[in-house]
Amino acid sequence: MATTIHKMSCPYDCPSTCGLEAEIEDGRLIKVKNDKTHPVSKNGICRKMQHYEQDIYSADRLRTPLRRVGRKGEAKFEPISWDEAVREITDQFKAIIEKWGAEAILPCVYSGVMSDIQRNCGDAFFNRMGASELVKTLCSSAKGAGYDAVVGKTGCLEPTELNDSDLYLIWSCNMAATRLQTLADLQKPANRHKKKILIDVYPNPTAAYCDQVITIKAGTDGALALSMMHVLKNEHLVDKSFVEKYTSGYPAFAETLDVYTPEWAESETGIPAEVIRQLAREFGQAKAPAIILGSGNSRHGNGGMTVRLITILSALTGAWQHPGGGLCGCTPIDTDYVNKSLITRPDFRKKPARKININQIGQALAMEGKEAVRGFYVYGCNPANTVSDQQLIIRGLEREDLFTVVHERFMTDTARYADIVLPATFSVEQTDIYRAYGYCTLSTGRKLVDAPGECRSNWDTFCLLAKGMGYADDYFDRSENEMLDILLSHPTRAIAETSDEAKETLRQGGSIALPFSDHLAFGTETGKMLIVNEKLAEPMPHYTAGYSGKCQDYPLHLVAAPSVWSLNSTFLDREHLMASRKEMTLWLNPEDAGTRQITDGMPVMAFNELGEVQFTARVDDRVAAGNAVSEGIFAGHQTQNGSGFNTLTHGRLSDIGAATTMNDNRVDVRPLQRV
Numbered sequence: 310m311a312t313t314i315h316k317m318s319c320p321y322d323c324p325s326t327c328g329l330e331a332e333i334e335d336g337r338l339i340k341v342k343n344d345k346t347h348p349v350s351k352n353g354i355c356r357k358m359q360h361y362e363q364d365i366y367s368a369d370r371l372r373t374p375l376r377r378v379g380r381k382g383e384a385k386f387e388p389i390s391w392d393e394a395v396r397e398i399t400d401q402f403k404a405i406i407e408k409w410g411a412e413a414i415l416p417c418v419y420s421g422v423m424s425d426i427q428r429n430c431g432d433a434f435f436n437r438m439g440a441s442e443l444v445k446t447l448c449s450s451a452k453g454a455g456y457d458a459v460v461g462k463t464g465c466l467e468p469t470e471l472n473d474s475d476l477y478l479i480w481s482c483n484m485a486a487t488r489l490q491t492l493a494d495l496q497k498p499a500n501r502h503k504k505k506i507l508i509d510v511y512p513n514p515t516a517a518y519c520d521q522v523i524t525i526k527a528g529t530d531g532a533l534a535l536s537m538m539h540v541l542k543n544e545h546l547v548d549k550s551f552v553e554k555y556t557s558g559y560p561a562f563a564e565t566l567d568v569y570t571p572e573w574a575e576s577e578t579g580i581p582a583e584v585i586r587q588l589a590r591e592f593g594q595a596k597a598p599a600i601i602l603g604s605g606n607s608r609h610g611n612g613g614m615t616v617r618l619i620t621i622l623s624a625l626t627g628a629w630q631h632p633g634g635g636l637c638g639c640t641p642i643d644t645d646y647v648n649k650s651l652i653t654r655p656d657f658r659k660k661p662a663r664k665i666n667i668n669q670i671g672q673a674l675a676m677e678g679k680e681a682v683r684g685f686y687v688y689g690c691n692p693a694n695t696v697s698d699q700q701l702i703i704r705g706l707e708r709e710d711l712f713t714v715v716h717e718r719f720m721t722d723t724a725r726y727a728d729i730v731l732p733a734t735f736s737v738e739q740t741d742i743y744r745a746y747g748y749c750t751l752s753t754g755r756k757l758v759d760a761p762g763e764c765r766s767n768w769d770t771f772c773l774l775a776k777g778m779g780y781a782d783d784y785f786d787r788s789e790n791e792m793l794d795i796l797l798s799h800p801t802r803a804i805a806e807t808s809d810e811a812k813e814t815l816r817q818g819g820s821i822a823l824p825f826s827d828h829l830a831f832g833t834e835t836g837k838m839l840i841v842n843e844k845l846a847e848p849m850p851h852y853t854a855g856y857s858g859k860c861q862d863y864p865l866h867l868v869a870a871p872s873v874w875s876l877n878s879t880f881l882d883r884e885h886l887m888a889s890r891k892e893m894t895l896w897l898n899p900e901d902a903g904t905r906q907i908t909d910g911m912p913v914m915a916f917n918e919l920g921e922v923q924f925t926a927r928v929d930d931r932v933a934a935g936n937a938v939s940e941g942i943f944a945g946h947q948t949q950n951g952s953g954f955n956t957l958t959h960g961r962l963s964d965i966g967a968a969t970t971m972n973d974n975r976v977d978v979r980p981l982q983r984v
């Protein structure tokens with residue numbers, strides 16, 4: 310049988326959106342390799358995607374629609390046909406709408422699939438229905454809001470531009486997991502001698518590639534940024550002409566900096582004042598220092614303010630005017646490439662509906678009476694593992710009067726509670742458009758293989774459900790191929806301006822490189838970087854504590870970090886990756902461990918007012934005192950006491966951006982055995 314090779318994109322929630330080559334033989338995906346012509350993945354892809362075919366042909370994959378026959382959560386189901394499934398779902402939805410109104414139905418989607426058509430097509434269906442609207446801020450919207458508050462719609466550094474930087478501050482980012490290709494670039498001979506400093510709450514795996522590791526008390530990064538700016542000001546390292554020309558508000562801000570001495574910051578951050586001074590000097594003396602900013606420190610009650618302060622810091626020395634200088638890690642693209650409203654169809658919604666923040670679905674599922682959610686439709690998301698307030702979510706999913714549909718590829722912890730499970734497709738079995746969020750690339754991929762069994766894409770499923778609901782709009786008659794053609798033939802201005810060759814690549818399936826941004830063309834109303842932003846409730850940036858800083862009812866600050874071996878709750882089916890990831894561990898500082906008689910490798914219980922979660926202790930003197938850090942998300946059966954990390958996290962929102970604050974919770978820890 311002849312093998313054919315096709316270009317595709319990684320569909321997952323990862324800043325790289327690697328270009329891949331799929332080897333197809335006899336209608337099956339045999340192998341996935343990196344696309345050597347792709348600007349991001351030319352040198353390789355991560356271990357997770359190297360055996361994509363193992364997921365696609367996994368024996369654990371869902372292959373038919375299922376109806377619940379056991380108790381909720383028991384995962385006892387019987388196979389049914391799509392006709393039966395669609396009838397049952399639409400009958401239930403119609404009955405709920407009739408009795409309680411459409412807002413009693415809540416969709417739940419996040420980032421299981423990141424391509425635009427499959428991720429967003431459900432919005433059209435639920436807009437048409439008039440269902441409750443999900444506010445989708447589970448990831449990094451505080452970071453986006455903090456960055457935008459200073460520079461508006463201005464693209465940050467594209468990682469390729471980091472080749473021109475002369476100092477790297479890798480701040481709250483585990484590049485070894487989330488920006489692998491860029492980390493490889495930083496190791497190239499031309500960049501190897503440039504100093505790399507990691508600022509994190511624990512020595513994450515990127516520490517091995519850094520010259521200096523500074524660990525900080527979680528949630529206090531704003532204090533570090535302010536005291537660095539204090540030093541820059543006092544030691545005349547602020548570029549006055551840059552600040553005057555490109556920013557507004559500095560004189561008033563500068564006056565506030567006097568109190569933020571390194572000694573003050575030492576007491577907040579736990580970093581010795583001398584280390585802060587030295588860091589500020591190195592940063593101030595570099596010509597083109599780059600801050601590579603991850604999302605970790607934005608997932609706090611003060612996350613938006615922290616990112617505002619770091620964005621301002623990145624500019625005060627004038628770095629933004631030099632190639633390679635500035636901030637990398639927010640979105641490098643300052644314009645829209647996909648006309649998303651053609652997919653989401655806001656015009657289908659006849660009147661505004663109530664909004665429910667995804668971080669608070671636990672609370673939403675607990676509402677009673679007229680307010681109660683009666684229908685819950687989950688796709689591309691696994692809230693029973695990935696969303697805060699896990700035990701409250703599970704109690705909600707257990708409600709007998711909640712009708713739950715889960716469209717999934719595997720029997721996830723969320724799917725176990727469904728009344729109806731629908732089997733979903735993988736990226737090679739569907740057509741879509743993919744815009745990277747960490748690089749300047751745009752790609753398309755047409756369906757390459759048929760899905761096994763009766764799996765259907767999100768698009769096809771919503772079209773079927775729409776018919777069942779009696780929605781006659783043309784939208785729901787289209788195929789996903791036609792939807793892609795529509796997107797490409799109603800291009801945004803940015804796509805219209807690309808070359809004919811690029812347009813053809815997108816029509817056929819493949820990747821195009823997009824232009825980098827002009828980092829000095831600030832997308833704010835005044836065209837200047839806003840050090841003081843009068844539109845915000847707090848115009849003057851200053852130090853604020855997060856939830857855990859304000860209320861220290863438990864002694865340790867709990868933080869979630871990404872695992873190299875998984876991607877949120879994706880890849881949990883892959884035995885080899887799971888064997889490397891091992892069990893759930895909790896990193897602790899020796900002092901915090903010692904006072905509790907905890908030693909390295911010991912089973913421990915972390916607890917707070919929300920519940921208890923068992924971990925294996927990992928004691929390391931590089932973890933900042935007061936922090937307790939755990940990598941990765943684990944399914945219930947992979948945990949040690951049945952409870953996952955998010956059992957311990959509240960659904961509280963960030964200061965701006967209404968984002969998750971899952972890194973901003975307090976716990977205590979006790980040993981489960983004697984020394």
Ligand SMILES: Nc1nc2c(c(=O)[nH]1)N[C@H]1C(S)=C(S)[C@@H](COP(=O)(O)OP(=O)(O)OC[C@H]3O[C@@H](n4cnc5c(=O)[nH]c(N)nc54)[C@H](O)[C@@H]3O)O[C@H]1N2
Nearest residue numbers: 419420421422448688689690691695716733869877878954
């Ligand atoms: N403890 C802890 N919690 C976290 C995080 C953490 O680091 N630690 N990270 C947070 C962050 S940053 C994020 S973005 C969220 C992500 O959380 P989620 O949005 O829940 O994303 P995933 O867990 O990656 O994937 C969810 C499911 O989508 C399914 N899926 C994939 N493709 C498709 C498709 O085409 N159709 C359908 N119907 N389903 C599909 C997958 O099988 C998977 O089970 O988690 C957050 N939660």
Ligand SMILES: Nc1nc2c(c(=O)[nH]1)N[C@H]1C(S)=C(S)[C@@H](COP(=O)(O)OP(=O)(O)OC[C@H]3O[C@@H](n4cnc5c(=O)[nH]c(N)nc54)[C@H](O)[C@@H]3O)O[C@H]1N2
Nearest residue numbers: 481482483486487509527528603604605606871875876877
């Ligand atoms: N292998 C792998 N890749 C992934 C993911 C994954 O789970 N695994 N998740 C994907 C997703 S959804 C996203 S959003 C991106 C995220 O990718 P990035 O935005 O680049 O961020 P992360 O690499 O997740 O970095 C989070 C880091 O922040 C640290 N941190 C947490 N709180 C603080 C704090 O208060 N101060 C400081 N200084 N550091 C803090 C954590 O310890 C962790 O090392 O990665 C994506 N790629």
Ligand code: SF4
Nearest residue numbers: 319323326327355358
């Ligand atoms: S998960 Fe990230 S690094 Fe791995 S192939 Fe996908 S985009 Fe690339």
Ligand SMILES: [Mo]
Nearest residue numbers: 322447448449
């Ligand atoms: Mo994310």
